[in-house]
Amino acid sequence: MVALYGLPIIFSVVMVATLPAPLSDTLLLKLRQSDGATCGSHQYNNEDISNALNAGCNYLDEDETVGNDDYYNDYEGFDFSTSSPWYEFPILADHDIFDGSTSPGADRVIFNGNCQFTAVIMHTGASNDDFNECDF
Helix, strand or coil, rough: CCCCCEECCCCCCCCCCCCCCCCHHHHHHHHCCCEEECCCEECCCCHHHHHHHHHHHHHHHHCCCCCCCCCCCCCCCCCCCCCCEEEEECCCCCCCCCCCCCHHHHHHHEEECCCCCCHHHHHHHHCCCCCCCCCC
């Protein structure tokens, strides 16, 4: 596994239709009551988040990853509501699904080993290669 910014990144090569990944009750309620997430100047709707989550989970299910860490390192002290290990997948400002042919950008969807949505985080406003949590 190859890490980018100290987090394992799962890259999508082939999109496979899947059912939406499970969400914790709290996160599901938060998503339903919001229009998505705002990461700095980027706005992601719930479909963008779901598409990135499903793409990342497809790679996790296929054991296809790139990165040099096995788990997301919680250096920023996030209080995630899901259990570890955590994984990340890029969510792109142009609303496309990341396929490895472009830069992953600064924003990530975080999910755990059970493919439960955990957070949307961003490099914007963070020092070094740290992350901040996006707003819902």
